[in-house]
Amino acid sequence: MSSKAIAFAQENQPRFLEELKNLLRIPSVSTLDENKPDIARAAKFIADELKRIGLEHVEVIPTAGHPLVYADWLHAAGKPTMLFYAHYDVQPAEPLDEWVTPPFEPTVRGQDLFARGGDDDKGQLWMQVKALESLMAADGKLPVNVRVLYEGEEEIGGEAVEKFVHEHSDRLKSDVALVCDTELFAPDLPTLCVGLRGLVYTEIEVKGAATDLHSGVYGGAAPNPLFALCEMIAKMKDADGHILIPGFYDEVLEPTADELKAWKSLPFDEEHYRKTEVGSPTLTGEPEFPVLYRTWARPTLEVHGMPGGFTGAGAKTVIPAKASAKISMRLVPNQNPDDILEKFKKFVAANTPKGVTATVKVHSKGRAVVVNTANEFIRKANLALHEVFHKETVYMRSGGSIPIVCQFQEDLGIPSVLMGLGLPDDNIHAPNEKFHIPNFYRGIESVARFLGHLGE
C-alpha cells in the first residue's frame, strides 16, 4: 500500500463526513414496518457508493426481511481475501424528547457527530467504505481481495444475513472477516475486541381475563397479567443479580488466567465508571466478580420493557387482559442459546401464577464468541492500529453480541477481526448517540493500513 491512500483519506475528511451525515439522515430503523422504505433507501445509498468507488458485482440482495448489500473486488491474485461486515440498520430513537438535537438530523457539537447510528453502526460502516475508496483512488487497486457484506437487520436478530451466509458459504469464501461494530476501551487507546457475549432475546406474553376489566369491579377476583409477570420476573434473579433459572450457569466457561490478568492491568476505575458512564447510586450485579468480568464474561438477564395496561399520563384503573415482558439474556462462551432458551421456557412454565397463561416468543438468539489472539490477522491489525495511535493495542471483550462473528467461524471457517472505533460514552441504543469524529478518521486510516499490511 502506498502512503498516497493515507494522504487521500486525510485530504477528503470533510467530504467523508458530509457523506456520512447524508447516510445518517435516513431513519433506517429495522424494528418497524413503517421504516421499510428508509431501510431500502439506506441500502441503495451504500450500494451506489460501493459502485462509484470501483467495487464490482455490487448488489442489493432482497431477503424475507431487510436487504443485504454485497460487493467484491477480487483481482489481488495470491493475496488473502477479507470479508467486510457492518450493518446499516439502527435502533429505534425513542424516547425522542431526550435528544438534544433530532436523532436523524446529524449535528456536530465539538468533536462529536450526534445522530442515531453515528457509532452503531453507520459511522463504522462508512469508515470501511471510505478506507476502500482511499485505497482504490490512490492506487487504482486494493492490496488484498475484498468482499463486502452489509446487513439491515442486526438490531433485530440478523435473520436474513444468517440465512444468506449459511446458504452461500462458497460465494463468500474468504480468509478473514473485518467487523467494525465495537469500541475502544478508552479514548485514544487502540483496541481489538476478542470476545463477545451471546444473546437470547425473548418476550413472555401473559393472558388473563378475556378483556380489560375495571379494577374496582373485578379487583380481587380477576387475574392481573402485569402482576403475574412481576412475580415471575422477580424470581429470575436474587438480590445480588445471580440468575436463578435452574442450570443457567452449567456450561459457563471461565476466562483464562492470562485474560483475567490482562483485564486487571487495563486503565479502569470503577468509581469513575459508575459516576460518568452509569450514573446510578451504586453498581449492581454479582458482587464476587469485578465489573469488567461481570460485563464481559458473565451471563446476565435484563427486562427491557413491559407493554400492557395503561402507560399514558395520569391514572386508569384497568386490569389488563394481557401484558408482556421483553427479557433478554446475555450468554458467555460455551452456553448454548437453544439450551438456555429451553431452560428459560421451563422456568416460565413452572412459575406461571394461577389464573393466567404464559407463552415465550423468541426475538433473536446467538452464541458468544472468543477470538484467538495468536493469528496473523490480529497481529497485522495490531500493527496498523499502532501506526495510527502510536500506542500498544489492548485486547478486550465486549458485553454486546454480534452473532455473525460466531457464524463466520462456523459456516465460513474464518476468524474475525473486531476493529471498533466507538467510545464507551457514545450512547449507542440510547438518546444522543454520537460518534467521535477523530475516531471516524482514525478508523478509515486503520482499516486502510490493515489491508496494506495484509497484502504485503
Place this chain on the structure above:
Amino acid sequence: MSSKAIAFAQENQPRFLEELKNLLRIPSVSTLDENKPDIARAAKFIADELKRIGLEHVEVIPTAGHPLVYADWLHAAGKPTMLFYAHYDVQPAEPLDEWVTPPFEPTVRGQDLFARGGDDDKGQLWMQVKALESLMAADGKLPVNVRVLYEGEEEIGGEAVEKFVHEHSDRLKSDVALVCDTELFAPDLPTLCVGLRGLVYTEIEVKGAATDLHSGVYGGAAPNPLFALCEMIAKMKDADGHILIPGFYDEVLEPTADELKAWKSLPFDEEHYRKTEVGSPTLTGEPEFPVLYRTWARPTLEVHGMPGGFTGAGAKTVIPAKASAKISMRLVPNQNPDDILEKFKKFVAANTPKGVTATVKVHSKGRAVVVNTANEFIRKANLALHEVFHKETVYMRSGGSIPIVCQFQEDLGIPSVLMGLGLPDDNIHAPNEKFHIPNFYRGIESVARFLGHLGE
C-alpha cells in the same frame, strides 16, 4: 307526580337516545391535556340542556382542572332537596384497535349502544337530565327541590369537585344525593348500591442510571429500574393475593352477618361469572373469601401499567434509566387512605433494591363508604324501582370507588342513593363499552318516579 311525566319520557325515547349519542361523540377524556377543549364542550352541552329544560342558576364553573356544571330548581316549598351527581368525563379509549366500532362514534347493535362513556357515566348522567326534563315538561314543575352538580374529573380523582363541595357546603345544602354511576346486580334485577370501596392510586417512579444504557455493554453492572419494580411489586402480595404491606389489613371492618347472608342469597354463579365476565382459566384472590366478599368488601392491590424502556414491536436491548408502575389499592370501610398511603410508602422505601431510587406519587385517594339501608330515601328509591322492574330490589356493594359519596356524607352530612343502571358486562374502562338501551329508558323512569315519591 303525574303519570304524564312517565308518558312524556316514554314518547320521547328516540329523541333522548339521539341526544345521548351527541353527548357521547364528544371525547371528554379527562386524563389528557389534548382533550381539554372536548371537556369544555361536554360541559357546555350539558349546561345548555339543563337551561333548556327549565333549571335555574345554570352555570359552568371553572376550576383549577376541569369545569363543574351546576344548576338548581328550588320552588318546591316544604319538600326535600335532592342533589343530583354524575360525571361527564370518561376514561381513555385505548387500546383503540380492540373496539368493534370507534369509541366516539356511538353505534347501536341489538339493544346496546356502544361508545366510551355510554354506561360510565354519560349515559347515566343523561338518564338524570331526561328524568328532570320529563317531570318539568309534564307538570311545569318538579316534585322536590333539585340541585345538579356534574363533574369532569371523576376518572382522574375528582379534585375540583372535592374542593368545591368542601368550600360550598352551604350553597349545596340538600337532604339526599342521587348518584347514578353504578350497576344492576344482574339484568332486570333492580339494584341499589349501598357500599363502595375506597381508592389510593399511586405511581412508583424508579430511577437507575443517568441515561438509557445498552444491555450488552452495561448488563451486569447497571441497575435496571424495571427489574427493581418487579422485585418490589412481587413482594406486595403472596401467591394467594394477600397483601403483604405491614399493617395493611389492621383497620378493615368486616361486613355484618346480615349483609353476608343477603349476599349469599343473590343469584350468583361463580363458574358462570368466571366464564362470561372474566374469561380467565381460574379466578384469583384470597381463597378464604367468596367472590362477592372479595370484590365488595376486601381491599386489593393492582398494577395497571409499567411505563418505561422499550414497549414497541420487536426487540430493543435497552436498560432504561427510569421506569414506573401505576399501582392502586381498593380500600374497605374503616381503612384510612392517608394511613394506607403511609404504609405503602414505607413498604416501597424498605424494599427498594440497591442501585435505584424510588419515589411514590399519588394520583388520587378516597375512603370506602357504606350507606345505611334503613332510611326513607332508600325506601322510596326501592319503591320507584319496584314500579319499573316489578321485582324486589337487591342491596349490593360495589368494588368500585366513588369518593364523592363519602364526601357528601362528611361535608354535607347527607346520605347518597346509588341508583345505577349499568350492567356487569358493560365493559366500562375497557374497549367496547356499552349501555343497554332499555336500562337507559328504565333509569329515566326510575329517577322520575323516585322524585315523585319523595315529593309525596
